[in-house]
Amino acid sequence: MSINAPAIYYEAANKILTGLGAPVTASNLNLLVAWMGLENGWNSSLSCHNPFNTTWKLNGSKTVNAKGVQCYPDWATGVQATINTLTQQSPSYATLVNALKNGDPNQFFSEAGRQELSVWSGGTPGYASTIHQIYTELGTPPASAMQSALATNSITQDLANFFNLKEFPLNNVKTVKQALGLAVIAGVVLALIWAGGDDLGL
Structure with a gap:
């Protein structure tokens, strides 16, 4: 079964990869889109410009829930907040970022990568495994x-x-x-x- 994600997910993934200095490949796009899908489901319009539900505050952003997830006024702000979160020193998501820069899904889903995904989710059980499952079911990016x-x-x-x-x-x-x-x-x-x-x- 192939999942067809909304085009806006791929557009957001493209901008985030570019901002990270990672190659915009089919594999990298699907890694990020799979992650977005778990965070938002497939019916979201991503109207808050926050595809990964980061809590990073920037000018113009507003808190939308008790966990501190932000709603950003535009994509430029949302993309920058996501990049800021992924590249911060603590907690570190260096394995995930390097995996994207290397275009390496195996590194992304390595033990270290899975641990970083768990940290991102706040310790949600099976978080990384669910992203991996979605990744394997995604179709070819548009x-x-x-x-x-x-x-x-x-x-x-x-x-x-x-x-x-x-x-x-x-x-x-x-x-x-x-x-x-x-x-x-x-x-x-x-x-x-x-x-x-x-x-x-x-």
């Missing part, structure tokens, strides 16, 4: 969830080649052309992220 990442990778690589940049050598810029190239690429990436954020209100 093409739209991948498009912005693919477009960014393609365009920036073409520009890098044009400006004689190899793997973005920020500490090894030797020519005016390379410096100009980095500036152009940064502008293009920001423009693509801005344009791709329209559906999420970014």
Whole structure:
């Protein structure tokens, strides 16, 4: 049986992965969407812009329950709050974040990863196992969830080649052309992220 998650879940996952510096792959998208599904069910509109029910407070957020879960005014705020929570030092979710950066579901569901998921849930029994089950039942992410990442990778690589940049050598810029190239690429990436954020209100 394949679960078809709402498109908004994939759009949110795309933004969070991008903010974490993790690759936007089908596997990574489904890891986050499975996690969202357990937190919110499949009928949620995610109107509070808080797909993981984090309690991280930011300007404009409001507490919505006794556990301190926040409701954010827009996606930019909600995505940032989620990233802040995942990358904080205590409690640490370093295993989960590194698993996403490595594109490694096995690392995500390792003993250390499962422990971090348990901490996130407040110790809910079977929390990690339920996410894993949902993950195995999710279908292929919609093409739209991948498009912005693919477009960014393609365009920036073409520009890098044009400006004689190899793997973005920020500490090894030797020519005016390379410096100009980095500036152009940064502008293009920001423009693509801005344009791709329209559906999420970014």
